[in-house]
Amino acid sequence: MSSGRHAPVDEDLIDNTYQGRFELYRGGVLCGWLYYTLLKPNRYALQHTEVDADHQHQGVAGAMVRRVLEEIRARAGTITAICPFVVDFLSRTTTYADLIDLRHPGYSDRESAEAAYAKASG
Template sequence: MSEEELIDNTEQGRFELHRDEHLVGWLYYTRLRPNRYALRHTEVEAGHQHQGVASAMIRRVFDEIRTREGTVTAICPFVADFVSRTSTYDDLIDPRHPGYPDRATAEAAQRKTTS
C-alpha cells in the first residue's frame, strides 16, 4: 500500500494529497470565520484518476477539519456528492451554511454562476 500524506497548503488555499511523495490531488478551500471551510473545488492528477484519490482525499480533509473542530460548507460538486452518500461526517456540515445537498444541485449552481 502506498504512503499518503495530507498537506494544508495555506498559501494556495488547498489541501493536497501526496502518495509516495507525489502530489496526486488537491481540494481548494476558503477558510471563513470562525472556523468554517468552504470546500470549493477538487482536482486529481490525470494519471491518478479513477483510483479513489478524490474520495480518500475528502475523507482525510474531513478528518483534519474534525481535529481542528471546524465545520464544512460543501460547494464542490464532488464533495456534495460524497456528503450525500454518507452520514459519517454529518457533524461537520455547518448548520447555517451547509452548501449544496448533492452533486446535481452543486453543478447547476456552478453552471448558473459561469453563464
C-alpha cells in the same frame, strides 16, 4: 508467491494555505487537491476537487475528501459543501454530518452544486 495484497501507499495530506487548498500526496507525488476558503470562525467552504490526470480512477478524490474531513474534524471546524464531488460524497454517508455548518450547509445534492459551479465558471 504473492498474497494478492498490495503494499500500503505512503499518503500525506498537506494544507497549502498559500494556495488555499489541501493537497494529497502518494509516495511523495502530488496527485490531488481540494480548494477551500477558510471563513470565520473555523468554517471551511470546500470549493473544488481536482485529481491529476495520471492519478484518476485510483480512488484519489474519495481518499482525499475523507482525509480533509478528518483533518477539519481534528481542528474542531465545520464545512460548507460547495464542490459537487464533496456534496455527492456527503450524500452517501452520515459519518461527517456533524461537520456540516447548520447555518451555511452549502448544497444538498450534486445536481444543484454542479449547476451553481457551471454558472460561476461560465
